[in-house]
Amino acid sequence: MKLxxxxxxxxxxxxxxxxxxxxxxxxxxxxxxxWAGEHVVLPDPQEPPSPLPPTYPMLDPNIAxxxxxxxxxxxxxxxxxxxxxxxxxxxxxxxxxxxxxxxxGRLIFGVGIGYLKPEFGxxxxxxxxxxxxxxxxxxxxRAIWSQDNPAHQGQFVSFSGIQxxxxxxxxxxxxxxxxxxxxxAFQRSVTHGNxxxxxxxxxxxxxxxxxxxxxxxEQNKRPSELGKLEISVTPLGRxxxxxxxxxADLGVDRLVSxxxxxxxxxxxxxxxxxxxxxxIKEVGDTVVGKV
Numbered sequence: 001m002k003l004x005x006x007x008x009x010x011x012x013x014x015x016x017x018x019x020x021x022x023x024x025x026x027x028x029x030x031x032x033x034x035w036a037g038e039h040v041v042l043p044d045p046q047e048p049p050s051p052l053p054p055t056y057p058m059l060d061p062n063i064a065x066x067x068x069x070x071x072x073x074x075x076x077x078x079x080x081x082x083x084x085x086x087x088x089x090x091x092x093x094x095x096x097x098x099x100x101x102x103x104x105g106r107l108i109f110g111v112g113i114g115y116l117k118p119e120f121g122x123x124x125x126x127x128x129x130x131x132x133x134x135x136x137x138x139x140x141x142r143a144i145w146s147q148d149n150p151a152h153q154g155q156f157v158s159f160s161g162i163q164x165x166x167x168x169x170x171x172x173x174x175x176x177x178x179x180x181x182x183x184x185a186f187q188r189s190v191t192h193g194n195x196x197x198x199x200x201x202x203x204x205x206x207x208x209x210x211x212x213x214x215x216x217x218e219q220n221k222r223p224s225e226l227g228k229l230e231i232s233v234t235p236l237g238r239x240x241x242x243x244x245x246x247x248a249d250l251g252v253d254r255l256v257s258x259x260x261x262x263x264x265x266x267x268x269x270x271x272x273x274x275x276x277x278x279x280i281k282e283v284g285d286t287v288v289g290k291v
């Protein structure tokens with residue numbers, strides 16, 4: 001079981017000093033990865049389905065990882081997730097390739113289609129057809145990363161007669177992990193993803209999603225070059241050995257923990273840096289390498 005930590009670019013980890021110390025603590029404790037979320041803007045006032053208060057600090061994940069690449073040596077860095085329809089795919093492909101080079105091939109490229117209409121509206125991005133746009137962008141980015149003479153003809157982006165160097169360190173580019181918990185998200189993961197990422201799930205919710213992924217695999221052909229679909233989940237509650245075993249038995253490959261909850265909370269947005277690093281050490285001592 002791989003262990004990750006979510007939130008390395010937000011809240012208590014939104015300063016360079018804290019972000020570096022927490023990432024280094026996770027690396028020292030044997031965590032496999034740290035993960036960064038993304039919202040360019042948040043609705044003000046907060047209203048469902050917005051997940052965070054409008055003043056909650058969140059560094060851009062790509063810039064945060066460029067900084068952390070120089071502060072760490074082995075721990076992987078996952079975007080959890082980049083809202084892909086809001087980005088220019090060629091600019092983002094350059095950024096991701098650069099991050100993969102600067103980190104020595106440690107990038108995991110997590111993507112999603114987004115769900116906050118006010119965010120799309122503020123950026124001037126159409127909210128419709130987010131799913132098809134996302135798949136088109138993924139295919140275009142992979143072409144830039146892997147083809148000798150990159151070319152792509154899609155519904156939303158087309159190009160030829162261009163080059164973009166350096167290429168990513170990882171062959172064919174960083175692994176693409178799709179977020180989302182709908183049948184359409186499961187299908188995208190099966191047909192285009194190296195992995196799937198479920199967020200804020202208990203064991204029952206995870207099982208339902210894995211059943212959905214299984215159904216999608218039965219209904220859609222998975223390209224052989226994508227390999228086995230890697231399953232990542234951010235669970236609710238503190239990660240301990242029993243939880244890790246329970247999720248491993250379900251078929252989960254990676255648990256990406258939230259900041260440690262307090263009392264009866266299922267998750268916390270405002271743990272202190274000390275609480276986070278103490279929790280990391282606890283998980284490292286009791287879970288890492290034991291499942």
